[in-house]
Amino acid sequence: MKICLFGIPGVPVGKHNIKDPRLDQADKLVEAKKKAYAQVDVVGEDDALNADAILVPRDRLPDLILNDLEFIETRLGRNPPEAEKAVLAKIKAVLESEKTVRDASLTDDELQIVAAHQFYTAKPVSAA
Numbered sequence: 001m002k003i004c005l006f007g008i009p010g011v012p013v014g015k016h017n018i019k020d021p022r023l024d025q026a027d028k029l030v031e032a033k034k035k036a037y038a039q040v041d042v043v044g045e046d047d048a049l050n051a052d053a054i055l056v057p058r059d060r061l062p063d064l065i066l067n068d069l070e071f072i073e074t075r076l077g078r079n080p081p082e083a084e085k086a087v088l089a090k091i092k093a094v095l096e097s098e099k100t101v102r103d104a105s106l107t108d109d110e111l112q113i114v115a116a117h118q119f120y121t122a123k124p125v126s127a128a
Contacts, residue, residue, distance in 0.1 A: 002041045004051035007060035015039050053124040061127045062098065064120040069095045071119070087113045100125055 005011050017037040027035045043051050056064060072092045076085065087110045094104040100121035106114075 001053070002043050002047070002051040004043050004045065004048040004054045006045050006048055006054050006056040006064065008055060008057065011042060013042050013044050015041050048120060049118045051123065053126065054120065055126050055128070058127045061125070064125065065095050065098060065100065068101060068119045068121050071117070075117070084113050091119070095121070 017039055019037060023035065023037060026032075048054055054064065069092065072088050072095070076088055076092075080088065087106070090106070090110070091101055091104050091114070094101065101119045102122055102125070
C-alpha cells in the first residue's frame with residue numbers, strides 16, 4: 001500500500017515496517033523461522049496521485065481541495081461533454097463547501113463518467 005504524507009515533513013519516503021504485537025506473540029508461540037511485518041510504501045507529495053491513501057495535517061486539507069478545484073476549473077474550461085460537465089459541476093459544489101470528492105455521494109454512473117480523472121480528495125484522506 002502506498003501512503004502519501006502530504007505536508008508532513010521529517011518522515012523518510014520508502015518502505016516502512018508496521019510493527020504488530022500480535023505477530024510477535026504468534027511468533028513466540030510457533031517459533032517460525034521467518035517473521036515478516038506488514039509494510040507500507042511512504043511516498044512524497046509529488047507522488048500523491050499514485051498513492052492509495054493520503055495523510056495530511058488538518059490545516060493542509062484545503063490545499064488538496066484547492067488542487068482538485070483547480071483541475072475541475074481547467075477541465076470545465078475545455079468544454080467537456082454535457083454528462084461530464086454535470087458531474088464536474090456537482091463535484092465542484094462539494095469542493096467549494098470545503099468537503100472532499102469522497103463526500104460528493106456520486107452514483108456509479110457518475111463515477112464512471114469521471115473515472116479517467118484523478119482527484120486528490122477522491123482517495124481515502126486522513127486529516128489529523
